[in-house]
Amino acid sequence: MTFLGQALQWFLDGSHWQGDFGIPNRLFEHLTMSGISLLAAAVIALPIGITLGHFGRGGNLAINVSNVGRAIPSFAILVLAVQLVGIGALPAFLALVALGVPPILTNSYVGMREVDPEVREAATGMGMRQRLILWRIELPIALPLIMAGVRTSAVNIVATATLAALVAWGGLGRFIVDGLSQRDYAQLFAGALLVALLSTAVELGLAAAQRLATSEGLRIQKYPLEAEVVPTPQAMIA
Amino acid sequence: MLATGVLGAADDPWIRWDWIAGHIPVIRDALTQHIELTLIAVGMPLGLIAWRTRRLRGPIFSITGILYTVPSLALFALLIPFTGLTILTAEIGLVSYTLLILIRNIVVGMDAVPQEVREAALGMGYRPLAELFRIDIPLAVPAIMAGIRIATVTTIGLVTVTALIGEGGLGSLILDGLIRDFKTPLVVGTLLSIALAIIADVGLAGLQRLVTPWSRGRVRI
Numbered sequence: 001m002t003f004l005g006q007a008l009q010w011f012l013d014g015s016h017w018q019g020d021f022g023i024p025n026r027l028f029e030h031l032t033m034s035g036i037s038l039l040a041a042a043v044i045a046l047p048i049g050i051t052l053g054h055f056g057r058g059g060n061l062a063i064n065v066s067n068v069g070r071a072i073p074s075f076a077i078l079v080l081a082v083q084l085v086g087i088g089a090l091p092a093f094l095a096l097v098a099l100g101v102p103p104i105l106t107n108s109y110v111g112m113r114e115v116d117p118e119v120r121e122a123a124t125g126m127g128m129r130q131r132l133i134l135w136r137i138e139l140p141i142a143l144p145l146i147m148a149g150v151r152t153s154a155v156n157i158v159a160t161a162t163l164a165a166l167v168a169w170g171g172l173g174r175f176i177v178d179g180l181s182q183r184d185y186a187q188l189f190a191g192a193l194l195v196a197l198l199s200t201a202v203e204l205g206l207a208a209a210q211r212l213a214t215s216e217g218l219r220i221q222k223y224p225l226e227a228e229v230v231p232t233p234q235a236m237i238a
Numbered sequence: 239m240l241a242t243g244v245l246g247a248a249d250d251p252w253i254r255w256d257w258i259a260g261h262i263p264v265i266r267d268a269l270t271q272h273i274e275l276t277l278i279a280v281g282m283p284l285g286l287i288a289w290r291t292r293r294l295r296g297p298i299f300s301i302t303g304i305l306y307t308v309p310s311l312a313l314f315a316l317l318i319p320f321t322g323l324t325i326l327t328a329e330i331g332l333v334s335y336t337l338l339i340l341i342r343n344i345v346v347g348m349d350a351v352p353q354e355v356r357e358a359a360l361g362m363g364y365r366p367l368a369e370l371f372r373i374d375i376p377l378a379v380p381a382i383m384a385g386i387r388i389a390t391v392t393t394i395g396l397v398t399v400t401a402l403i404g405e406g407g408l409g410s411l412i413l414d415g416l417i418r419d420f421k422t423p424l425v426v427g428t429l430l431s432i433a434l435a436i437i438a439d440v441g442l443a444g445l446q447r448l449v450t451p452w453s454r455g456r457v458r459i
Binding site for chain 2: 072075159160162163167185188189
């Protein structure tokens with residue numbers, strides 16, 4: 001109980017809320033580093049995944065990149081990046097981008113492939129050009145899955161940005177790493193709590209964004225489609 | 239303290255075989271600990287789930303869902319004040335990640351067993367327990383094994399992070415490389431961890447083929 005009191009006291013200490021080493025600045029660092037890395041990962045992964053999915057090529061590459069990505073520990077990517085470019089913000093950025101690419105790439109490929117070929121044919125039959133089909137038909141239908149990939153990437157990136165404190169960069173992970181090395185458990189616990197809150201908020205926020213990205217037509221379709229796919233024996237008799 | 243400068247990085251090769259030759263016991267211990275941590279982390283939840291899932295499904299889903307979002311280092315850090323820098327802290331963290339993956343896949347697999355098949359089995363006189371073990375579980379094996387594979391590969395990666403709280407298996411080699419700015423242990427730890435993940439994944443895929451002889455020859459996803 002005394003320990004939780006210490007953690008609370010740590011939060012109440014005004015000096016932890018101001019300056020370069022304060023919570024607001026660390027949060028800002030964490031968010032900007034994660035945001036820029038996610039953006040870079042999306043800029044790399046989206047065109048590749050969407051193009052491969054649109055033309056139906058390179059499926060093995062697009063899907064296996066995720067499996068390989070899972071096998072490489074993110075901690076190892078970060079430390080390897082330090083060996084390549086030194087310590088600081090750059091290795092953290094490189095590692096986070098490398099971590100963010102696979103889920104977006106795989107999901108955008110799968111999302112494009114999942115588009116019903118009949119829908120594509122119907123669009124062609126209505127006289128739509130390839131480019132228009134891509135923008136007006138395929139992308140809106142694939143968007144929920146693409147957003148799911150972005151969400152997975154974002155959560156991974158925010159989580160791993162915590163480890164970036166190990167390579168002499170800031171962010172909320174600073175409190176955890178410093179707390180660990182100074183045996184300052186109040187700071188450690190407080191930092192961990194902040195990171196946990198941030199990642200949960202990111203997850204929930206992006207889940208809401210994913211729902212918003214689902215086009216209205218897809219939302220209405222969902223119910224009758226599902227009912228059609230799995231008829232229960234009782235329903236078939238009735 | 240942890241992140242030292244880039245001193246000596248210039249003439250440090252990626253691999254120094256003499257270091258590896260002199261540190262075989264260290265590497266072997268790290269590998270063994272890595273495997274142990276992984277086995278406990280994947281095995282424990284399986285035991286728990288086998289014990290009884292269906293009734294606890296709702297609460298387990300929401301709790302593990304939250305746990306899965308919390309970054310590993312933060313989760314370990316939240317536990318340290320209570321359980322210290324111990325293997326218990328590492329395992330609580332690792333198990334909470336595998337729980338979600340395993341439960342989700344087992345529930346999906348079990349739910350996908352057609353109701354007609356269950357009814358047919360009961361109609362043939364199967365007792366509920368026999369029906370569970372001889373009908374439901376075998377049919378759910380592909381989904382369950384997929385869960386075990388993802389959980390195992392993910393855990394092998396996460397174990398490296400536990401190096402920061404004094405455990406770590408191969409992660410301790412990676413951390414050593416970071417602290418001393420010395421590439422060889424880093425490369426050895428990373429490559430062995432990746433190799434372990436691939437071997438485990440291929441091995442589990444083989445095991446899956448072995449226990450589902452009826453699915454051979456059909457297209458697998």
